[in-house]
Amino acid sequence: xxxxxxxxxxxxxxxxxxxxxxxxxxxxxxxxxxxxxxxxxxxxxxxxxxxxxxxxxxxxxxxxxxxxxxxxxxxxxxxxxxxxxxxxxxxxxxxxxxxxxxxxxxxxxxxxxxxxxxxxxxxxxxxxxxxxxxxxxxxxxxxxxxxxxxxxxxxxxxxxxxxxxxxxxxxxxxxxxxxxxxxxxxxxxxxxxx
Amino acid sequence: xxxxxxxxxxxxxxxxxxxxxxxxxxxxxxxxxxxxxxxxxxxxxxxxxxxxxxxxxxxxxxxxxxxxxxxxxxxxxxxxxxxxxxxxxxxxxxxxxxxxxxxxxxxxxxxxxxxxxxxxxxxxxxxxxxxxxxxxxxxxxxxxxxxxxxxxxxxxxxxxxxxxxxxxxxxxxxxxxxxxxxxxxxxxxxxxxx
Numbered sequence: 001x002x003x004x005x006x007x008x009x010x011x012x013x014x015x016x017x018x019x020x021x022x023x024x025x026x027x028x029x030x031x032x033x034x035x036x037x038x039x040x041x042x043x044x045x046x047x048x049x050x051x052x053x054x055x056x057x058x059x060x061x062x063x064x065x066x067x068x069x070x071x072x073x074x075x076x077x078x079x080x081x082x083x084x085x086x087x088x089x090x091x092x093x094x095x096x097x098x099x100x101x102x103x104x105x106x107x108x109x110x111x112x113x114x115x116x117x118x119x120x121x122x123x124x125x126x127x128x129x130x131x132x133x134x135x136x137x138x139x140x141x142x143x144x145x146x147x148x149x150x151x152x153x154x155x156x157x158x159x160x161x162x163x164x165x166x167x168x169x170x171x172x173x174x175x176x177x178x179x180x181x182x183x184x185x186x187x188x189x190x191x192x193x194x
Numbered sequence: 195x196x197x198x199x200x201x202x203x204x205x206x207x208x209x210x211x212x213x214x215x216x217x218x219x220x221x222x223x224x225x226x227x228x229x230x231x232x233x234x235x236x237x238x239x240x241x242x243x244x245x246x247x248x249x250x251x252x253x254x255x256x257x258x259x260x261x262x263x264x265x266x267x268x269x270x271x272x273x274x275x276x277x278x279x280x281x282x283x284x285x286x287x288x289x290x291x292x293x294x295x296x297x298x299x300x301x302x303x304x305x306x307x308x309x310x311x312x313x314x315x316x317x318x319x320x321x322x323x324x325x326x327x328x329x330x331x332x333x334x335x336x337x338x339x340x341x342x343x344x345x346x347x348x349x350x351x352x353x354x355x356x357x358x359x360x361x362x363x364x365x366x367x368x369x370x371x372x373x374x375x376x377x378x379x380x381x382x383x384x385x386x387x388x
Binding site for chain 2: 049053064083122
């Protein structure tokens with residue numbers, strides 16, 4: 001996932017319905033999680049990027065400098081936390097396609113992780129941002145699992161129509177750009193959000 | 195926390211009751227979590243170390259090399275996950291003291307994080323390893339919070355006696371070096387572990 005913290009609004013994203021949609025998805029989700037945290041609604045964090053550290057320069061003890069390191073494949077998903085006693089786990093992805101989301105953007109072990117935590121009682125899902133359409137969808141891990149397996153012999157993508165049919169569109173709020181708790185309240189907990 | 199993956203048993207750790215206790219705590223917990231994962235008992239992972247990446251060399255696209263990066267202070271705790279539908283969150287620390295654990299080894303924001311997730315319904319705690327005694331304790335975040343606040347005006351440490359009184363000692367298993375789920379079953383869920 002690519003983060004564009006400095007691109008608040010760009011001319012190439014005219015289709016975005018509002019200013020927030022010009023941000024990268026990661027920043028929008030981080031802002032949303034900050035709002036949840038500040039208002040004590042939920043505690044959800046993005047995990048750090050896993051790095052294999054090879055060499056560190058300890059010249060200055062107060063600021064050890066890593067001079068050789070490599071990106072590692074993440075074992076799990078990007079986000080997890082707790083909401084109303086429920087363990088929450090999700091992965092977030094952007095696509096520039098206007099018609100479908102390529103399944104290969106999610107690693108197999110992430111699909112399996114989402115399925116595993118679900119079986120242990122989690123609410124697990126993916127959030128997909130069609131950046132050129134300015135539309136964001138919440139898709140339960142059951143469907144992610146199903147479409148992932150379909151991709152072995154059939155379509156390699158989840159179509160926009162399938163997101164519309166099986167997912168839930170996340171409608172943007174100003175202070176909660178990706179208000180996924182609203183979906184969880186409505187479709188998982190059946191209680192209105194505070 | 196320091197990890198000693200290559201020190202399986204060293205002469206300086208004669209007091210350790212078994213071979214496992216010669217490992218660093220991190221490795222013991224990782225092995226335990228692997229056991230839980232392999233046996234589908236729980237899904238708990240250590241979070242990656244947070245790193246501020248400053249400069250990356252992209253010469254070889256397949257293996258981007260990070261050439262300047264720095265350690266960041268973690269926002270949360272090292273471990274979280276799910277067990278029997280419950281969100282689990284903990285921090286793990288070693289001490290070489292034989293009598294007490296210095297509170298300053300846990301950051302204030304970690305104490306507050308443990309307390310916050312508890313209020314949202316988590317099972318949150320610390321695991322402290324008295325490496326020279328070969329003893330490991332599980333201490334609920336309520337006590338961590340209480341002792342943390344005491345440290346502002348009183349004792350800067352949690353004594354071994356307090357761990358004995360308010361915590362739960364984790365008795366080592368061969369394949370589950372730090373079997374904290376047993377404590378959770380016994381004191382939080384009141385159901386025997388599979």
